[in-house]
Amino acid sequence: MSAELIVAAALFTGVLAYAIFGGADFGSGFFDATAGGARRGAELRTLIDHSIGPVWEANHVWLVYILVTWWTAFPTAFAAAMTTLWLPLMLALLGIVLRGASFAFRKYSETLGEARLFGGIFALSSLITPFFLGCTAGAIASGRVPAGGHGDLITSWLNPTGVVGGLVAGGTCAFLAGSFLVADAARAGHEHLADQLRIRMLGVGVATGLVVFAGLFLLRSDAPTLFDGLSGRALPLVLLSAGAGLATLVLVARRRYAVARFTAVGAVGTVVLGWGVAQYPWLLVDQVKFADAAGAPATLHALIFATVLAAVLVVPALAYLYYLTQTERWTKH
């Protein structure tokens, strides 16, 4: 395998991890927003605090990892994307800032009024961030980011593929978050809450599934290269994703929450992977291929070293964190 391929794989692993971990994290905002008034939503909001509190900062470092790997390994393509997709990225950034800060502020606010204000900001920004990141992905995947950069600031992302990307991102986030929250609620013994979440989770699942498959038809004319990939090379992954998504709905309906978490991750993971496989070998679809965008070889080698070192140091630590949050002692408290 050539160096740029290894780095591209490492970069895409970051995208995948962010879609799953960051996604589950963002999606909790949907459930927070729909939890109801202060009294009725109290239990659910506390559960959300508890579930994402220890992990949200780590989950969101994946985005930083994606950005730095991208600009180090494929600098010109990075500059092209940044000059074109300036607006949605700024808006996603706004969402990230508001979300992180208001989440921390809400937990320690003194009065219910303050908590409501920060909670509202948290929930809203959790919804907009994945949408705009999805638009960004859609713009790249539909070939609207010119190799030289400075593409249209609006129509590059505000178009059918971009909007589909945004909606799919939002939906998959809520879907993932639902599967984790419902399992957490059941494990902590909040049966009533779990039942409430179960209904909403099923609704989100059905809606997301519909958006994904309706979106596929729009892509046919709007993003032909991507569509060819999805209906060709990546078709097995798309089908796998559909299967896993359906299985999740069945499992949740039958209250098998612990297993449903894994099928939900599988459904989202395969759909993101399918996107990656479908757009390969393009970095910016129809414009720049990975091989042509690569930076200096010495840098790629150094970057591979950095990634391996990070894998050795970070993965065990991350596993330990997730393990701790899933133990009895951490859940019950």
Next chain:
Amino acid sequence: MALSLGSHIVLACFGVAFPSMIFVVHILGLRGNATALTLAKRWSKASAVLFAIGAVSGTVLSFEMGLLWPGLMGKYGDVLGLPFAFEGMSFFIEAIFLGIYLYGWGRMSPKVHPFMLLPMAAAGIFGTFCVLSVNAWMNWPTGFRLVNGEVTDVHPWRAMFNERVWLQFAHMWVGAFMVVGFTVAGVYAVGMLKGRRDAHHRLGFLVPFVFASCAALVQPVIGHVLGFGMDAHQPSKLAAFEFAETTTDGASPLRIGGVWIDGKPRGTIDIPKVGSLVAENSFTKPVTGMDTIPAADRPDDSAINIAHWTFQSMIGLGSALAGGVVLFWFARWRRRDLLANRWFLRGVALAGPAAILALEFGWTATEVGRQPWVVYGYLRTADAATDNPWLWWSLGGVTVLYVAMGIAGAVVLRSMSRRWREGVADLPSPYGPARIQETADKGAHA
């Protein structure tokens, strides 16, 4: 960029230096000091808020690198990217162990728990090194060649371990301990001024103050050494710092204050020969004058003034802080407790803001003194920056956002500290079922 960096750098200092201080009080607490244990708990809650804004402000920066500086990242991304990649790794470590530590209270074996802070402290060191490596590279670009406008022959390791990085790192890392040490000590000094002179306040003052003291004493030494070699690698910056309009014959004077108008310094207080001593460590070697720099490569007058003033203010503040620290420990050695002295406490309350200012001034001096270059001698600021038509709107938006975030953060931290003073131990969330019930009961009584 300057605004987000200016805020991030202060918050990042807490990420770098605060874990070590919490570690000390936590360990003291485990050895049976109940006051120290309370401090550790409170500091870890306050750090949850500070680190959260620190982390999001850092994410803003990683976006901004691309959004605002496409000319830099597109051209030199593969030269300077490696330290950023390592920095990403240290953020992971920091964020992971932060999550474990914050939520570990009461859920982890008390013997293991404080040690979760050590990876955070290590990540702080490593992360600081990595960012400073980028900044040092912009001052001393190496590890590549420019052939017909194309970047070739890239050696990322050489770029990362450039000659300036060690000193700049040391200066920044120690600066972080000054900022956090004096700020936290200042909070307790204010408490003592208000008459709260219990063991809690004394310990809360002493631990950060010891850290800050060590840092304040070595900082002038590191800073002085950092100035060497600038004559060779960035003569225009040194000339701006020292207001040297021409190369003098023999030792240069130290010029304090004044303004630079049309290529001439005016109204400075000149101390003969000392300029050469501080800048060159020599009694005879002059500072290279601005007139030796080609006109197109000189900073403009306002940049020269900013660089000169911020540089000297940094040194002034740093020396004052070092002096204050010496005073305190000298008095203590003579068995006089300056904590009983209100003027000293007022001074400590101001020391935090002073250290923050010194830090901001230091950055401004290096960055503005480097103008018109972003990458010294290679890339001009004008060519690196974005030409986006919406830039000003977004800058306005970012400003509003940061101000709002700063106010909200301050409100939350103050209300936390007030509730602690009123004896509330674990700050239940206001929308938790317990508090909601309580509010409802109160409503029913009313």
